[in-house]
Amino acid sequence: xxxxxxxxxxxxxxxxxxxxxxxxxxxxxxxxxxxxxxxxxxxxxxxxxxxxxxxxxxxxxxxxxxxxxxxxxxxxxxxxxxxxxxxxxxxxxxxxxxxxxx
Numbered sequence: 001x002x003x004x005x006x007x008x009x010x011x012x013x014x015x016x017x018x019x020x021x022x023x024x025x026x027x028x029x030x031x032x033x034x035x036x037x038x039x040x041x042x043x044x045x046x047x048x049x050x051x052x053x054x055x056x057x058x059x060x061x062x063x064x065x066x067x068x069x070x071x072x073x074x075x076x077x078x079x080x081x082x083x084x085x086x087x088x089x090x091x092x093x094x095x096x097x098x099x100x101x102x
Contacts, residue, residue: 009091022089025077032099035095035099036099039095039096039099040053043088043091043095046084046088047088047089049084050082050084050085050089051085053077053080053081053084054078054081054082054085056077057074057075057077057078058070058074058078058080058082060073060074061074061075061078
């Protein structure tokens with residue numbers, strides 16, 4: 001008897017639940033188009049900033065004149081600039097895959 005009451009309760013909930021409407025495909029396409037345009041501006045700028053920091057880190061290393069503290073600072077700048085460049089490339093790849101999936 002408990003199973004029948006549970007089944008009837010579940011069926012009652014199903015009839016009362018509101019339907020879920022998917023978003024219109026045209027709307028998703030518009031969002032993907034806007035996202036693609038934004039990424040076409042943001043990612044080249046981020047890549048350019050990373051390259052500038054790599055150049056700055058190289059200059060810091062050359063100008064350090066063998067001072068271990070300055071060399072360490074230059075290595076840190078180069079390391080984080082390269083990590084940033086890799087991060088930008090990976091994010092661009094992921095965003096590109098998401099846009100193509102939409």
